[in-house]
Amino acid sequence: MxxxxxxxxxxxxxxxxxxxxxxxxxxxxxxxxxxxxxxxxxxxxxxxxxxxxxxxxxxxxxxxxxxxxxxxATPEDLGATTILQPTIKEKLHQFAKGNNLQELNITDGHVLVGNAPAIAYVNTVKEQHVRLTAALADCLAIMAQCQQNHDYPKTFDSPIGTLAWDATVTTARLLLQEGNANA
Incomplete structure (x- = not known):
């Protein structure tokens, strides 16, 4: 039966x-x-x-x-037996275990498998990128002011030596040092 x-x-x-x-x-x-x-x-x-x-x-x-x-004839008629295949989640656990990877639980029972230190490093680099981008945007704004001063020296004051100039240059220098220290 x-x-x-x-x-x-x-x-x-x-x-x-x-x-x-x-x-x-x-x-x-x-x-x-x-x-x-x-x-x-x-x-x-x-x-x-x-x-x-x-x-x-x-x-x-x-x-x-x-x-x-x-x-x-079907496979069952010829004596084949059914082998239960592991679920995707079980395969994921086996893969993680076999490759020395860590499982990071995310929302709704989803699991992310990966090298946790590498993932943390990538996230740190992304954060540095955001900070460097903001600092470079500030530098470009100051440089644009310098360019205006160059073209119209009597109309615009030179931004060099102002508080905005010094803050931008110091911030850019610190971010670049932090980026070089982490590289």
Whole structure:
């Protein structure tokens, strides 16, 4: 008797498609005698008609025999057993363990696998990038003022030596030193 799991697995297996390109196919034949006794015979043949003949010839039943059913064999008919495949989460855990990686739990039960120190370093570099970008934007603003002073020396005061100039240059210098220290 087949279980529900076996039945659903058979529904996913297309025997006709599997056996289509093979010259010899496996068939499951049901042979019946005149008393109503049944025997299931698995045989190899190129056609279903020849499989029915072979099943009758090789049956242990006696008397007048008839082949009542002939169908292509499934993996279960040939003795294959179902192997449960690990879930994606289990594969992820195995991969992390096998590669010395850490699992970092994120929201909603999602797991991120990676080298935690490397991830932390990348995040630090991203933060430095944001700070350096802001500092360089300030430097460009001051340089733009210098350019205006160069073009119109009587209209604009020189920004060099002002509080904004000194703060920008000091901040840029500190950020660049921090970037070089972490590199």
């Amino acid at each position: 087949r279980t529900q799991a076996e039945h659903s697995e058979n529904a996913n297996f297309d025997a006709a498609l599997y056996w289509a390109g093979k010259p010899i196919k496996k068939y499951v034949c049901t042979v019946k005698d005149e008393c109503g006794e049944n025997q299931t015979v698995i045989c190899g043949s190129s056609t279903s008609d020849r499989a029915a003949e072979i099943a009758i010839q090789n049956s242990y039943l006696t008397g007048s025999l008839v082949c009542t059913e002939v169908r292509l």
